[in-house]
Amino acid sequence: xxxxxxxxxxxxxRKMNERIxxxxxxxxQFRLFRITLINTMIEQGNDVRVNDIIxxxxxxxxxxxxxxxxxxxxxxxxxxxxxxxxxxxxxxSSIDNFIEVEL
Numbered sequence: 001x002x003x004x005x006x007x008x009x010x011x012x013x014r015k016m017n018e019r020i021x022x023x024x025x026x027x028x029q030f031r032l033f034r035i036t037l038i039n040t041m042i043e044q045g046n047d048v049r050v051n052d053i054i055x056x057x058x059x060x061x062x063x064x065x066x067x068x069x070x071x072x073x074x075x076x077x078x079x080x081x082x083x084x085x086x087x088x089x090x091x092x093s094s095i096d097n098f099i100e101v102e103l
Contacts, residue, residue: 021067023056023084023098025074030055032103033072061087068097075100 020037024030034053041048054060054069058080061067067088075081085095 018052019064019067020053021056021064021069021098022053023069023071023075023078023081023095025072025077027055029073029103033070033101036103037070056084058083058087061091065092066097067091067093069099071095071098071100073103 022030022033022037024033034050037053038048038050056067056069061084078084088094088097
């Protein structure tokens with residue numbers, strides 16, 4: 001897997017203590033992606049903590065604004081994806097702020 005697979009020109013450098021949100025089809029897909037992302041970030045020399053990578057669910061989006069991150073796996077098939085999109089809009093964000101990647 002190329003090191004730059006999870007980079008994007010718009011989001012290239014992550015600020016210290018900035019959270020990365022992941023919209024995944026289920027929690028197992030999130031866990032697999034988180035491991036890959038952490039390994040990639042470490043290879044790139046970035047400081048990352050497991051707690052900085054957040055699984056997106058309606059209940060853990062409160063208090064977060066201007067969110068960005070990744071869409072992985074079967075995220076489109078989630079039963080709550082419409083509610084997540086609405087929550088993102090209410091948090092000054094959008095599903096378009098999330099980069100779609102394959103597992």
